[in-house]
Amino acid sequence: MSKNLTSRAEDYSKWYNELVVKADLAESSAVRGCMVIKPYGYAIWEKMQAELDRMFKETGHQNAYFPLFVPKSLFEAEEKNAEGFAKECAVVTHYRLQNDPDNEGKLRVDPEAKLEEELVVRPTSEAIIWSTYKGWIQSYRDLPILINQWANVVRWEMRTRLFLRTAEFLWQEGHTAHATKDEAIIEAELMNNVYAEFAENFMAMPVIKGVKTESERFAGAVETYCIEALMQDGKALQAGTSHFLGQNFAKAFDVKFTNNEGKLDHVWATSWGVSTRLMGALIMTHSDDKGLVLPPNLAPFQVVIVPIYRNDEQFEAVSEKAESILKELKVLGVSCKFDKRTTHRPGAKFAQHELQGVPLRIAIGPKDLENNTVELARRDTLTKSIVEIKDISVTIKNLLIQIQEELFTKALDFRNEHVTEVDNFDDFKKVLKTKTGFISAFWDGSSETEQKIKELTKATIRCIPMNNKMEEGKCVYSGQKATQRVLFAKAY
């Protein structure tokens, strides 16, 4: 293994790929487009899950689990949704293998074992869930249904990248059913806000909340809310979506209820999801040429202690000190690991923990034992300081909060510097090429213009920001009358 990462400036995408593998987050597997999430990477995902799960429950949702397979007839019921996903579905057609008579020791699909009806491996679960909800809902008294599931889904992607786009990925998908349109819209907006809060407070990743244009909307949705983040290379990343589905799925699956006036109506729906893609977003928001930088709120361990010693006695003495710090931090709710491996030297440990983004590192050696101090190093700033042992737990507790905030502020400053208002198409292209980031420009509201801009520049409308200022202007491309600015960017 080479010692240094490719730098971001040299080749951003190579840097990303190397970082994911070297920091031991994930690797590609024997299955095309599918990744193995390794323990360290999975630990971060589990932290994300835990907090999101808490937030979902706090907003009244319950977890449940629906099947991996969707019978084709159900899948095709909501036409737009089916059409949108059809091109990337894995399909189960048989249920049995047998010894291949022509090929000793090999198996083949048993031609006799063809399924009556093909099963689609879920690319998303609206179909199977709404076919189920049909049996659960008769009256407005059965509503709302507020359910989330943690699951894997499969989308047969042509080009995959670890975490950012894999053929199988992990996510959560909320599927709610409501008696009124307003209630469903409020739900969709609420969950988009939950995502934004999570992104900003836990991932320390600033996001812009908005709605998608018609062409970028989820297949089968009436409105798609989203949070959009900006990566360090100036490309945007859709970090989460929340859909107001109207009555589309209720109509497709014939889910009706009697309202409190005795009238029959179709149920209103939302769905919302975030995926392991957030791991990619996290990596690309904060990390540097030395490796991963993790916000304390999501780091598998927030502090690592590295002992420095010349002999067994020193190791013993240093370890004793380390163990007592460990205990003290645990009481404060700080997660800490004592790296007492005797097989690696301190320098190697420093480098590894930097690569893996541990927010704070304590080094304790003989000098420190004499002076009652430790060396404390910050991963985000790569700065070191000497701290009195008696102050250590308070210092760390405060520093973790400070790091969390500063990571956010730094990312926010970067994002804000990379939102550029542009009023003509030449500037549009120039900014996209040289400065990158989000471009705020007037848009005439037509899909044709949007499409044309995409063809010419590869930039898409990432979102129409929430509570957008309405003003008069001319479309940056067509010159037609426009009522608001929208955000364009090249995106992942």
Added chain:
RNA sequence: CGGGGUGUAGCGUAGCCCGGUUAUCGCGCCACGUUUGGGACGUGGAGGCCGCAGGUUCGAAUCCUGCCACCCCGACCA
């Protein structure tokens, strides 16, 4: 799925054009010793059906065909 590239030990590679002893080098790995405040050093050692399957040839890492995987650029996408 279209265009381009790559595949040699755990990782990174030389050799391939122009077929010919025992496949090169570095890192990593193992043992022992010395080391340990920023990726240690010495000595010794292990590790390869050269991506897979066919073909050409006396002989294939090297030439030919097919397949697979990965990377880059498009189209698609969270």
